Amino acid sequence: AQTVTQSQPEMSVQEAETVTLSCTYDTSESDYYLFWYKQPPSRQMILVIRQEAYKQQNATENRFSVNFQKAAKSFSLKISDSQLGDAAMYFCAYRRALANDYKLSFGAGTTVTVRA
Amino acid sequence: DVKVTQSSRYLVKRTGEKVFLECVQDMDHENMFWYRQDPGLGLRLIYFSYDVKMKEKGDIPEGYSVSREKKERFSLILESASTNQTSMYLCASSAGQGALGSGANVLTFGAGSRLTVL
Incomplete structure (x- = not known):
């Protein structure tokens, strides 16, 4: 993996405020996809943003x-x-850009706390 | 609204029991996945399937099996549950190769099934 x-x-x-x-x-691949997923305390994981490696422009949402x-x-x-509402666990994920390879590899996650 | 539904939100089982975790998606997705989520380890892929009756091992398949008899349903089976299989299990699906550009890349997740093995 x-x-x-x-x-x-x-x-x-x-x-x-802003958090990074x-x-x-x-990876040894030249083309791939990168993702950030958000998992709020309710546990339903949702996609935040994605980036294709061949695109130089940084994605924004x-x-x-x-x-x-x-x-x-680095991503x-x-x-x-x-x-x-941004308080959640955030996961970074990677996928090779190969046909018929749809598996994602995930990082360990970062828990974000937002102070009022 | 597209959905991935996991049949059980919380389960408590005893060591040695056979456990079934069911996952159903209503998006006509070709690809389905089972991950387990543990603190500090993130999500690890157990098994995946790209078509009916097709299955492939992920990174941690030991102690698990799967079944995909229908396109919409992907079941995870623990033949003999052990305490080290206590975890959160996440099912996900995605569109296959024929999908429009981004569709094949985006996973839609279920709410998760928290399994405790005593």
Whole structure:
């Protein structure tokens, strides 16, 4: 399995502030997909944002944006203007861009706490 | 609204019991997956299936088996439950190769089944 590393078990952020979650991965592939998933306390995992490795432009989704550094194999998530509803566990995930290979490898997760 | 439904949210079983975890999706997805989630380890892939009656081992298949007799249903089976299988189990599905660009990449998850083996 591909290795995905999230070095921050927990992060805390003040409401309306910005927090950045780190993710590094190990691969010998040149093309792949990267994801951030969010798991709120209710446990239903949902997709936050995705990035195709062949795209140089960093993906953004409203208050969520990524900093994709392909050479460094780094894929960080920035949450801007943090809201109480952002409190969750966040998982970074990787998938090879091969036909008929749909498996995702996940990191250990980062728990984000938002302080009111 | 698309859904992945896991039949049991919480289960308590005894060592040696046979355990069935059921997962049903209503999105006509080809791909289905079983992951287990443990603190500090994230999600680890147990088994996956890309088609009916097809199954492949993931990273930690030992002690588990699966069944996919119908496209919408993917069952995880613990033949003889052990205490080290106490965990949160997550089912997920995704569209297959014929899906529009992003569809094949996005996993839709169920709410999870927390299994405790005593």
